[in-house]
Amino acid sequence: MSAKRVFVSDVHMSPGLSFGSQQGSYDWFSDAQALQFKDFLQELIGDNTVQEVILLGDLMDGWVYPIEVQPPKYDKIANAAHIIGIMTNLRELAKRKQVIYIVGNHDMTLMEAQFDNFRSIALAGIKFQDVYETRDGLYAEHGHQYTMYNAVDPNHELPIGHYISRLAATVAERKQHFYINADFDMRFPSTGQYNVDAKGFIADPLVNAPLSYLEVELGNVDDSTPITTVGSGVITLAEVRRQYGKVGIDWIRKHGLLGGVRSVWREAVGLEGVADQIATGHVVRGKNYKVVIFGHTHKKENQKLGLINPVVSPGPQEPPYAIYANCGAWCQNNEPTYVVDEYDDGRGIHKVTLKFWGKPDRDVINEI
Numbered sequence: 001m002s003a004k005r006v007f008v009s010d011v012h013m014s015p016g017l018s019f020g021s022q023q024g025s026y027d028w029f030s031d032a033q034a035l036q037f038k039d040f041l042q043e044l045i046g047d048n049t050v051q052e053v054i055l056l057g058d059l060m061d062g063w064v065y066p067i068e069v070q071p072p073k074y075d076k077i078a079n080a081a082h083i084i085g086i087m088t089n090l091r092e093l094a095k096r097k098q099v100i101y102i103v104g105n106h107d108m109t110l111m112e113a114q115f116d117n118f119r120s121i122a123l124a125g126i127k128f129q130d131v132y133e134t135r136d137g138l139y140a141e142h143g144h145q146y147t148m149y150n151a152v153d154p155n156h157e158l159p160i161g162h163y164i165s166r167l168a169a170t171v172a173e174r175k176q177h178f179y180i181n182a183d184f185d186m187r188f189p190s191t192g193q194y195n196v197d198a199k200g201f202i203a204d205p206l207v208n209a210p211l212s213y214l215e216v217e218l219g220n221v222d223d224s225t226p227i228t229t230v231g232s233g234v235i236t237l238a239e240v241r242r243q244y245g246k247v248g249i250d251w252i253r254k255h256g257l258l259g260g261v262r263s264v265w266r267e268a269v270g271l272e273g274v275a276d277q278i279a280t281g282h283v284v285r286g287k288n289y290k291v292v293i294f295g296h297t298h299k300k301e302n303q304k305l306g307l308i309n310p311v312v313s314p315g316p317q318e319p320p321y322a323i324y325a326n327c328g329a330w331c332q333n334n335e336p337t338y339v340v341d342e343y344d345d346g347r348g349i350h351k352v353t354l355k356f357w358g359k360p361d362r363d364v365i366n367e368i
Contacts, residue, residue, distance in 0.1 A: 004049050007140060007339040009056035009295025010329035011037055015072050015080040026172040028064055028331040034082040037330050040357055041089035045096055053097055054132050056295040056327055057104025057142030063165040066173045067227040074115060078122045087122055094125030101126050104142035104296060105150040105161060136343045139278055139289040143296035146274045147185045148251045160207060160244040166227055167214035178332060182297040184210045206248030208241060271297055272324055276305050279322035290368050291350050293325045293339055300328030300337040302354035302364040323352045323366050
């Protein structure tokens with residue numbers, strides 16, 4: 001028996017608060033993209049060859065809102081005019097197939113008890129999991145857990161990436177210059193090799209650097225500037241710096257260097273490098289996997305892994321031992337893409353396809 005699974009991530013649905021704004025748009029998900037995603041789900045509903053659909057995080061967005069805007073709760077997103085049809089199709093899809101939702105960083109609070117009723121009604125029939133893995137050697141999650149700014153922070157309700165995103169949304173609103181979280185993961189990786197931020201902060205530069213970078217870009221924001229929180233309170237940038245001041249130190253203490261020849265920081269290797277470590281049993285309970293799928297970066301990918309370490313050293317060439325794929329995104333200026341895994345249990349082969357929605361001639365296919 002064969003299995004066909006569809007993976008999609010980084011839709012970033014929001015209520016469209018900036019649609020028609022006199023300042024500037026900061027929503028990542030537009031009316032036109034909402035129609036595309038609704039039609040995509042309608043196709044999946046009618047595709048009898050698909051057994052499972054895995055929503056690989058950041059389906060909804062609770063982060064990308066300027067500092068003066070209170071982030072909306074999920075019911076406001078789900079009931080927005082351009083989102084209602086998508087939610088209807090998601091529930092219908094869950095009646096026809098197994099639908100699994102793995103939260104990302106922008107929708108991580110969806111699993112809180114306060115949203116139990118919302119999940120059971122608005123997302124009826126959808127199963128929630130921390131990760132997705134199969135007996136035939138496939139592993140998938142959103143990917144934010146491997147980046148310091150966006151991983152779940154046991155000391156705070158939200159990671160510092162939330163506040164970085166709030167400042168970035170303010171830049172988008174006021175200057176129409178757009179960032180995503182992955183931009184800061186790459187710009188300020190926790191490798192011990194970082195630039196001192198523009199305001200000259202020396203202590204805890206891993207925290208201060210991205211905050212000060214955006215603060216300087218905005219120009220009229222300083223440490224006394226209030227940020228409206230999810231619970232309608234306020235927090236200043238100075239308080240954010242104070243509360244998250246040990247994030248970098250704690251991250252280094254917790255993760256350190258990975259073992260063996262893969263002794264590099266997780267952010268430094270990027271998700272391709274993390275996929276290599278997962279595939280070869282260095283991250284997940286000593287297990288090996290043939291296919292690793294992420295979202296998070298908005299960078300569509302489908303490649304074979306075949307080097308001892310693709311980042312640290314070219315090393316001797318080995319036969320490919322795994323496939324790394326990334327779903328890409330359905331928001332901002334990204335071409336809508338998704339990943340399909342078809343496992344043939346007769347041959348023990350995974351066929352992994354990066355698909356460009358509506359453009360089958362652009363499919364990127366790998367087998368292992």
